[in-house]
Amino acid sequence: MFMPVGTQGTVKGLSPEELMGIGSQIVLANTYHLMLRPGEALVAAHGGLPGFTAYPGPFLTDSGGFQVMSLGHMRKISEEGVIFKSHIDGSRVELTPERSIQVQEALGADVIMAFDECPPYPAEPQYIRASLERTVRWLERCLSVKTRPDQALFAIVQGGVHEDLRRQSLQATLPFATPGFALGGLAVGESKDEMFPAVGFTAQHLPEDKPRYLMGVGHPEDLVAGIALGIDMFDCVYPTRTGRFGYALTDDGRLNMNSSAPRQQLLPIDPDCDCYACRHYTRAYLAHLLRAEEMLAPRMLSLHNLRYLHRLVERARTAIAEGHFFPWAREWGGRYFKGQRPTWFEQALTQGEG
Amino acid sequence: MFMPVGTQGTVKGLSPEELMGIGSQIVLANTYHLMLRPGEALVAAHGGLPGFTAYPGPFLTDSGGFQVMSLGHMRKISEEGVIFKSHIDGSRVELTPERSIQVQEALGADVIMAFDECPPYPAEPQYIRASLERTVRWLERCLSVKTRPDQALFAIVQGGVHEDLRRQSLQATLPFATPGFALGGLAVGESKDEMFPAVGFTAQHLPEDKPRYLMGVGHPEDLVAGIALGIDMFDCVYPTRTGRFGYALTDDGRLNMNSSAPRQQLLPIDPDCDCYACRHYTRAYLAHLLRAEEMLAPRMLSLHNLRYLHRLVERARTAIAEGHFFPWAREWGGRYFKGQRPTWFEQALTQGEG
Numbered sequence: 048m049f050m051p052v053g054t055q056g057t058v059k060g061l062s063p064e065e066l067m068g069i070g071s072q073i074v075l076a077n078t079y080h081l082m083l084r085p086g087e088a089l090v091a092a093h094g095g096l097p098g099f100t101a102y103p104g105p106f107l108t109d110s111g112g113f114q115v116m117s118l119g120h121m122r123k124i125s126e127e128g129v130i131f132k133s134h135i136d137g138s139r140v141e142l143t144p145e146r147s148i149q150v151q152e153a154l155g156a157d158v159i160m161a162f163d164e165c166p167p168y169p170a171e172p173q174y175i176r177a178s179l180e181r182t183v184r185w186l187e188r189c190l191s192v193k194t195r196p197d198q199a200l201f202a203i204v205q206g207g208v209h210e211d212l213r214r215q216s217l218q219a220t221l222p223f224a225t226p227g228f229a230l231g232g233l234a235v236g237e238s239k240d241e242m243f244p245a246v247g248f249t250a251q252h253l254p255e256d257k258p259r260y261l262m263g264v265g266h267p268e269d270l271v272a273g274i275a276l277g278i279d280m281f282d283c284v285y286p287t288r289t290g291r292f293g294y295a296l297t298d299d300g301r302l303n304m305n306s307s308a309p310r311q312q313l314l315p316i317d318p319d320c321d322c323y324a325c326r327h328y329t330r331a332y333l334a335h336l337l338r339a340e341e342m343l344a345p346r347m348l349s350l351h352n353l354r355y356l357h358r359l360v361e362r363a364r365t366a367i368a369e370g371h372f373f374p375w376a377r378e379w380g381g382r383y384f385k386g387q388r389p390t391w392f393e394q395a396l397t398q399g400e401g
Numbered sequence: 402m403f404m405p406v407g408t409q410g411t412v413k414g415l416s417p418e419e420l421m422g423i424g425s426q427i428v429l430a431n432t433y434h435l436m437l438r439p440g441e442a443l444v445a446a447h448g449g450l451p452g453f454t455a456y457p458g459p460f461l462t463d464s465g466g467f468q469v470m471s472l473g474h475m476r477k478i479s480e481e482g483v484i485f486k487s488h489i490d491g492s493r494v495e496l497t498p499e500r501s502i503q504v505q506e507a508l509g510a511d512v513i514m515a516f517d518e519c520p521p522y523p524a525e526p527q528y529i530r531a532s533l534e535r536t537v538r539w540l541e542r543c544l545s546v547k548t549r550p551d552q553a554l555f556a557i558v559q560g561g562v563h564e565d566l567r568r569q570s571l572q573a574t575l576p577f578a579t580p581g582f583a584l585g586g587l588a589v590g591e592s593k594d595e596m597f598p599a600v601g602f603t604a605q606h607l608p609e610d611k612p613r614y615l616m617g618v619g620h621p622e623d624l625v626a627g628i629a630l631g632i633d634m635f636d637c638v639y640p641t642r643t644g645r646f647g648y649a650l651t652d653d654g655r656l657n658m659n660s661s662a663p664r665q666q667l668l669p670i671d672p673d674c675d676c677y678a679c680r681h682y683t684r685a686y687l688a689h690l691l692r693a694e695e696m697l698a699p700r701m702l703s704l705h706n707l708r709y710l711h712r713l714v715e716r717a718r719t720a721i722a723e724g725h726f727f728p729w730a731r732e733w734g735g736r737y738f739k740g741q742r743p744t745w746f747e748q749a750l751t752q753g754e755g
Contacts, residue, residue, distance in 0.1 A: 056689065060696040062677065085664065085689045092667060093683065101681035310439065313446060323416065327455035329447065335410065335439045342414040342696060 049270060049356040050075045050107060050282040056090070056100045059287050060346040061353070063102035069322060069354040070361065073105045073158070075282045078150050079114030083133050083140070087153035095155025106156035107282075110147045110189075110203075113165045113231075113263070124164060126181065144188040152195050159193075160229065161186045163203040168236040175212050175232075179205040183219040190223065201260060203231040208241040210248050217252045227258040230278075234263045239391040243272055247398045250277040267296055267359055268383060271376050272392050274363045275399030286356050290348030293337045296355040298382055302330075304348065309334040322354035323347070373400045403624060403710040404429045404461060404636040410444070410454045413641050414700040415707070417456035423676060423708040424715065427459045427512070429636045432504050433468030437487050437494070441507035449509025460510035461636075464501045464543075464557075467519045467585075467617070478518060480535060498542035506549050513547075514583065515540045517557040522590040529566050529586075533559040537573040544577065555614060557585040562595040564602050571606045581612040584632075588617045593745040597626055601752045604631040621650055621713055622737060625730050626746050628717045629753030640710050644702030647691045650709040652736050656684075658702065663688040676708035677701070727754045 050073045051058045051066060058066060058074060066074065076096055081087060093099035096106045112129070115122055119131030119140075128143030147162035163182040166175050186202050193200055202225040206212035220228070230249050233242050246261060253259045260280035261273050270281055286296060293305040295316045302309070302316065309330035316325050316333070324333065324347035336344035366375035376396055380388045404427045405412045405420060412420060412428060420428065430450055435441060447453035450460045466483070469476055473485030473494075482497030501516035517536040520529050540556050547554055556579040560566035574582070584603050587596050600615060607613045614634035615627050624635055640650060647659040649670045656663070656670065663684035670679050670687070678687065678701035690698035720729035730750055734742045 055693040055695055056686070057693075057695050057697045060700065062697070062700075063681070064677070080693075084693065085685070089665070089685055089689075093686070099683075099686055101686075311443070323418070327417070329453075331439070331443055332410070332447070332453055332455075335443075339409040339411075339434075339438060341409055341411050342699065343411045343416070345696065346414065346416075346700070 048072045048280055049353075049360050050280065051353050052077075052282055052284045052287070053100065053102070054284070055080050055084070056096065058349075058353075059291065060342075060349050061287075063100065065323070065350055066102060066353075067104065069350065070357040071104065071353065073107050073280075074100075074102050075107045075109065076100075076154065076156065077114055078108050078111035078147060078154065079118065079142075081108075081154060082111065082142075082150045083135055087150045091153040091155070095153075097155075105158070106154075107158040108151045108154050108156040108160065109262075110151070110160040110162040111142050112147070112163045115142055116165055116167070126184075128162075128185075129164075144185040145192045148189050148192050148200075152193070152198065156198065158199050158201060158227065161189045161200060161202050161225075163205060163231055165205070165232050165235065166207060168207070170207060172207075172209055172212065175205070175207045175209065176215070179212060179216045180219070183216070186220065186223060190225075199226040201225055201227040201229050201258075203229040203262070204249055204253070205232045206245075206249075207232055208237050208245045210245070213245060213249050214252075217249065221252075221254075225257075227260060227280075228253045229260040229262050231262050233261065234265060234269075239269075239272075239389070243276065243391050243395045244398075246273060246278065247276040247395065253277070267356065268380070268392060270356065270359055271363065271379060272395035274360070274367075275373070275376055275396045277399065281360075286352035287349040290350075290352040291345040293344070293348065294352075295333075295348055296352045298379065300383055300385065304330065304334050304337055304344075310338075316351055317355070320351060320354060320358065322351045324351045402426045402634055403707075403714050404634065405707050406431075406636055406638045406641070407454065407456070408638070409434050409438070410450065412703075412707075413645065414696075414703050415641075417454065419677070419704055420456060420707075421458065423704065424711040425458065425707065427461050427634075428454075428456050429461045429463065430454075430508065430510065431468055432462050432465035432501060432508065433472065433496075435462075435508060436465065436496075436504045437489055441504045445507040445509070449507075451509075459512070460508075461512040462505045462508050462510040462514065463616075464514040464516040465496050465504070466501070466517045469496055470519055470521070480538075482516075482539075483518075498539040499546045502543050502546050502554075506547070506552065510552065512553050512555060512581065515543045515554060515556050515579075517559060517585055519559070519586050519589065520561060522561070524561060526561075526563055526566065529559070529561045529563065530569070533566060533570045534573070537570070540574065540577060544579075553580040555579055555581040555583050555612075557583045557616070558603055558607070559586045560599075560603075561586055562591050562599045564599070567599060567603050568606075571603065575606075575608075579611075581614060581634075582607045583614040583616050585616050587615065588619060588623075593623075593626075593743070597630065597745050597749045598752075600627060600632065601630040601749065607631070621710065622734070622746060624710065624713055625717065625733060626749035628714070628721075629727070629730055629750045631753065635714075640706035641703040644704075644706040645699040647698070647702065648706075649687075649702055650706045652733065654737055654739070658684065658688050658691055658698075664692075670705055671709070674705060674708060674712065676705045678705045 122131035312330040476485035666684040
């Protein structure tokens, strides 16, 4: 499954009704953002995220760790946790494993994530090793303070792109036998030639009967390669963000709706797509909205792009069930990459098939 | 009826499905904007506005005259028409009665407007007189080049806030017996104490069996006062614009969702409202979206505000049908103005009732 990202308690521009309509299964919300604004107490007063956001389906919250690293200022990491300055008002905030779980319990998602450190890329192997060892100790602390039996806590495997460090993290993390496992520390700047071997190595050591979640990924081609390697769950701001910038995802690659050609095209973004935008609008109309800086343009392109990724994983799921995933993935890649499937994509398919 | 404004072929932020859902009856589109971008030929290639915008209901287009006055640069008005520079690319554009009708026929709205001049406020009576006389000659030219029998052309009565000039315009315009008449040149900066007597004087001389359309109005209180004076149709960007700025329309007046109180209120904007925002969201959530600058906030507040005005005219219609419009209007005004109905409002009701 692909999970739309609702950073601040809203998938940008879209209503819960629209998300249900395009087949979203879980919405991701960010602990870091919501604890800073409006604060988890207000969300809890609404009965948690479904009451606050009116999205009636399941939620997943991240732990806040990743955002602290990418958005917090003056952050200081210690064994205890992380101290940082809020990007909103500069106030000093402390986030620890205990506090992360407390906030996530107040937000009330169905799946919550262990508080981890996601080292930057590149980082020294010694740093990554010390960090992943601390992340395991933080996992233990998360589990020991967790009180809600109705929330599933997923552990996160770290280790950068290094096979030995991934192995070490796996060996230390698997014994906790959490109901799902995430692959963290990837898609943070490394090349796809580096990322996908790490995905493949990690995924093959994770239990097949539990969800394997590749955090912060991704692009359509990443989903197909990830699925080949055993990944079950993805999330990324990409489809909504690129939609806001005027790009539409299709089987033929990314369509730039800001360019001149679509302005005269009286056909939908994708005639095979069943989203509201494709059923109602021509490319010419959507391109007009973009040029006129009309709000309906980012809204409709976000809707289409999310529906595209949901349809993509639906097609992959059907192909798996019918036993022809790898031929389907190669055919999809041939069209998407216009006949030139990159090496990392081919290797992910070969490894997954083998 | 209140008509939502879709300046550039979209009611800002809302889908056609939403507009149908909240009871919109006609959408207004702007000739000036659409002729400049994307050009009327592209709209015509879609079969007109319903095909272009996917809104399946009726449309009304203005003539372009008002926007030329308010947005065009270096405009030059002559007997022939208006020459101006486009606000988009500075190119020189000529708009005449003939060209306005040609564009409006290509856009394909159900109701089209005569090309008129809307003098600024204040203006010298001599200028207003010369202008309204030219507007009558332009009306004649519009009617003589009109070819589509499926489009209803409404004439526009001018004359500023001067009773004698309104009378002159009425006497010259009524003989054309167009299927509807509009009141132009109002809500352009004059006070409500000046505007409503002019509305009342003009409306009472227009045929009762044809729609009377007060252009560019307005606020909730203007609709109630206008209906009292016999007005049947209104349009204004106000509900969507004020929504984008974070204000919500209610029977208790305009609610500032940017202020601190709503941030903690776990109740809808208006418990009596049946719009999506009021059925799903608390004020606290919507206030959070506003602070976080999330696109869903302007979208939902625009939806609510339009629904509020549609409900307001629905309630007025019911009250008229049941024979108790004036008591209803006074009760509504008492609550809306918190017990202090302004003089112009009282006088409009008294005049309408008398």
